[in-house]
Amino acid sequence: MPAQVDDAEILSKFRDEKTRNEAFNLLLKKYQQKLYWHIRRMVIDHDDADDLVQDTFVKIWKNLPGFRNDAQLYTWMYRIATNECITFLNRKKMKNNVPLDDVAYELSDTLADSSYFNGDQAQRKLQQAILTLPEKQRLVFNMKYYDDMKYEEMSEVLGTSVGALKASFHLAVKKIEGFLLSKD
């Protein structure tokens, strides 16, 4: 795996008209899989995740010229991806005229039917437990459990205080632990 280019270098190249496309290619190579998995864990279905990751990078391309260094590049991109996921789930809820909790049931069915899931029984059970969480707790748990993101970084992504995120994560883990213990 080639050494990844630093975000500052990518941004510098992007500001130059001549190296803008090169900079964006570097950005894609560095973050496309991270963003894809972040999205995939939220929407479960691969095709939905594929659409959303492409939409996310289109928005990144459009808005990157206006990006300021007051935030980290990758947390800024995570924020865009997260908003795409939330918009998608809300649209799904309105389209089917069901509460958001029922969307979680649909996602659970999608997980059960998905051909792109090769986890064992415990992993499947963990995913089902995660889908029982409210949307924000799911986001916090996934970013902590799979991406091992710091609370400060999550705070930039979600626009929530570190304390609130810690509380959310604590609640989420407790629920998941309870789910794993109570169900076979």
Place this chain on the structure above:
Amino acid sequence: MNSDKGKREWMNDYLSLKQVNPDNPFTVPEGYFDSLEENILSKIRLEELKNSIPQTGFTVPENYFDDLAQNIQARINIEDAADKEDAGFTVPGDYFDNLPAAIQSRIFVEESLDQHSEGFTVPEGYFENLTGKILNKTAAEEKQEQRGVVRRLFSSVAVKYAMAACVVLAIGGTIFLSENNSSPVEAHNNSFLHKSLASIPLDDIQNYLQLHLDANDDTHALMDETKPADADNLSNELKNALDTTSQ
């Protein structure tokens, strides 16, 4: 992001979760990430192409939408002003309150007139031909007037008196001449006796004379030429004789 070592530390408090394999259980189609970069770049180029071409092909003048709200408001103000001008007309007080009754009365009168006129009729097609007749008549009169003006020599009053005088003279002359020039036979035919006896059948007269000639001689008195004939007596005598014979 933290290392794997950091990830494990917080899970020590959650044993059930710690037992689960922390690896990503999701998969993607084979070669997906190899083509993802190209797919994303293609989508970006497509988006840029769509943004560079107006979707409908229609364009509007520069600053059209900036001025649109102001133009619409101005149009609304003009329409409001026009409506207020229309409201400048007024009607007498309670006009619309009485209007239905007035219309009903008018309808009643119209219907009554229609019912009266229904009593009279005209021949079929009368009014269709009336115009033509009037025109023909007026045309004929115009033609006659064009022939010349006929002036009367006498006034109509003088002619009436003259005609009355002529009638009187003719009647009077006829009577006078008939009385002076009539023969004895004609005079007898015109006499009252002849007219009275003419309606009695001849057989009845003969029966009467035979009856009275045999019974007495009163017929002398009747036939006596020296005595003037009494028409009343004669008539009565004849009627009595007829009554007795018929009984």
